[in-house]
Structure formats: C-alpha cells, structure tokens
Amino acid sequence: MDTLLLLHGALGSAATLVPLQQALQAKFKVYTLDFSGHGGLALPQEPYSMELFSKDILEFLDKHAITQTHIFGYSMGGYAALYFALQHPGRVSSIFTLATKFAWSPEAAEKESKMLNPVKIEEKVPQFAKTLAERHTPQDWKQVMHKTAEMMQHLGEAPALTPENLPQLQAPIRLGVGDRDNMVTLEETNWAYELLPNAELLVLPDTRHPLETVKLARLTFEIEQFISSKTLHASTIQ
Template identity: 25%
Template sequence: MDIRHFYMEKGQGKPLILLHGNGEDSSYFEKQIEEFAQYYHVYALDTRGHGKTPRGDKPFSIRQFAEDLLGFMEEHGIARAHLLGFSDGGNIAMVFAIRYPERVDRLILNGANLNAKGVKPSIQIPIEIGYKIAKKFAGKSNKAKLNAEMLGLMVNDPDVPIEELGRIHAKTLVIAGKKDMIKEEHTRLIASGIPDGELEIIDGNHFIANRNAAAFNEKVLAFLKSE
C-alpha cells in the first residue's frame, strides 16, 4: 500500500471496524468506541486523505478506499470483521461487502447512498455547485484541488447499481435518522435490495451516531448480538 492508516484501537473479541464520513476522521465515533470495545475489538480508521492518514498517490474514490480497507485488514491479520460505516464510510463498507463478501461478518450501513440521487436536493444541489467551482480552480490552488476531491466523493461516488446489493452475503442493518439528508425511500431501497437486510429509522438527522448515540448504540449492539 502507498499509505499507512492512522487508527484507534480498543477492546478484545471479534473485530469491528468503524468507517467515518466525508471530511471527518475516526473521532466521529467518540461515543461508540468505548461502549463497543466492551464487547468487540474495535478499530476506528482515518480514511485516505482524512484526519491523520496521508492522501497518497492512488485515486481518491470510494472504490479505492474499499481497497485500502482490504489492505488494512491484511496488514493486521483480520480475515473477517464486522463493518460499521457512516455516510461515505457506509458507502465504503457497502462497496467492500459487494467486492469481498467473504471478509464481512455483519454489516451496518448508517446514512449510506447508492448514488447522488439518494441525497435530498436541498443538500445535494449546493454540493454540486461547490464541486464545480472547486474543480474550476483545482489547477491553480491546492486547497481547491483537495476540496474538489472531497466534494467529488459526494457527486461521483459511489454509483452502485441496485442489482449489486444482491452480492452482499452479510446480515445487514441499514440505519438512518428520521430527518436524514438521505431520502428515506432511498434508504429503504438499500435495505430491501440486500438479501439479509433489515431497516431501522430512529429519531435524529444524518448524524445520529453522534447526536442520538444512546439509541444508535442500542440498535447496533442488539443487531450485532442477535442470532
């Protein structure tokens, strides 16, 4: 690999890998790590170009991040793990589970989307405008280039055809907030497209793991411990 991930690690037991969202880092899961580490060996990663993990030279895309995750698992001798991804982290986990179903035990997708059409227009339209502006100035400013890459993840990725969800073998929890930036019908579409998928909609917005942590953690742990 051309990068080494920064990550936080705590607990013992089955591996549980946490993947944060766009422009964030592993600290997003500050309200999950301690609690989940009572039952699992938790790894919270900083994605390529986020937090303390370097950008590297490879493409800045959800599919590359999924390959990075495979590299991380191989580097740490993790044959199979539970995956919990939020927002773009959910998209990484989803793509990974499609590509490497044998490496995923249980899958939790929080605020994930198949494509940009799954995001509410009030959120997506400003993102696309910002992306076009940043892309225009990317050749003149490194800051604009980095901004274009970040926004590009929300414009061009993950672009997963609904049919590909059928390749996910893991028992999957799709969870979102009642006022999420992802359209509820889109979240329901993802849950229904995964063969062993189940859906939970709880109080809150896109950031339920942080702002409604008690309810979120309860749902996730109940799912992971279920038969």
C-alpha cells in the same frame, strides 16, 4: 470477542468515531481507520473513490491480521462498507450503516457537491472550517473537500452500488436512517433495503444527519443488539 470496524463519513476521520468506539469496546474489539487523504493522512494522487477506500479497508484488515469483521459505516463509510463486501465477501460478518446516501444521480451529485465550497464555508460557518482544518492537519482541508466533491460527481455519473450488484450481498445488513435526516431520505434507504437479500431497516426517531447529534446510547444499543443477534444465529446454525 467479535471484531468491529468503524468507518467514518465524508470529510470525517477516525477521531470522529472515538466516542462510539469507547462506548462499544466493552462488547467488541473495536477498530477505526482513516481513509486515504483523511485525518491528516497524505492526499493520494488518484481521486477519492470507493475502489480506493475499499483498498484502504483491505490493507487495514491484512495489517492487523483480521480475517473477518463486523462493520459499522456512517454516511460515506456505510457506502464504502457495502462496496467492500461486494469485493471481499468473505471478510465481512455483517454491516450496519447509518445515514448512507444511496440515491446518486448527476442531479443529486450536483446538489451535494455544491455544498462543498470551501470559500463559502469559511465565510458562513467558520467554526466548521476550523474543525475541518484541525481534523485533517497537516493536509489542506480545502483539498480534502475538493476531492470529496469530485468523488460525489463521479458517483452521480456511475454509482458504485446498483440494482444489479446490491442483490449479490449475502451478509446480514442493517440500514439505519434518521427520521429527520435532511441529506438521506427514507425512500432511498428503503430502495437499498428492498434490493438486499438479508437486510433490516431501522428508522431512528428524532435523529438528524450529523453523527455528533445522534444519541450515542441508542446507537450503541442498536449496534450491540444487531451484531449479537447475528452472532447468536451463526453459532446456532453451525
């Protein structure tokens, strides 16, 4: 049975991926992890970064004696998966991303980080603030948000995925984006798709950005189909 690692998005946690994990566990040995400072894990003294999250992935794989794995990454998790594959290509069988933002610039980072204002979120969407508090307890969700905003600003100044390094990724990759995603555009997803040497582009109909709004059955089918096709191809050429 193939191994599949699920990676959560910004402000998320492993718990947000449990429904997907349960839907996929009949076909794969499915793992999830909490990135540093998420899901109640201690807030790191260092800033959130792709380097830190890549280290989290490596330590998790080593801890569980996983030599190689398929990876599904939602939003920021997809960005982290691709960055990890650049650092450790031999540990990755394939990558499926969904709703991953690639168009990082100072302007884009400013726009995204402005939305991560704990005071305004408590005022305007108190239920979301409550959800974040529960998700990251005993840590302060406001600190998680501040550190995420700082990471976005850093990505705006120095994106971790660039036209220079994306073509180095040889693993099979499927880039998924929803046709109604108001945070990630088809254009930026296509930009990454055209730079990757072994990629597929998937546009999910009637799909917005929040993971909980994505049709679980459709996403499960797409992940299973993608990994199965790559596994079959690998076994055929061996």
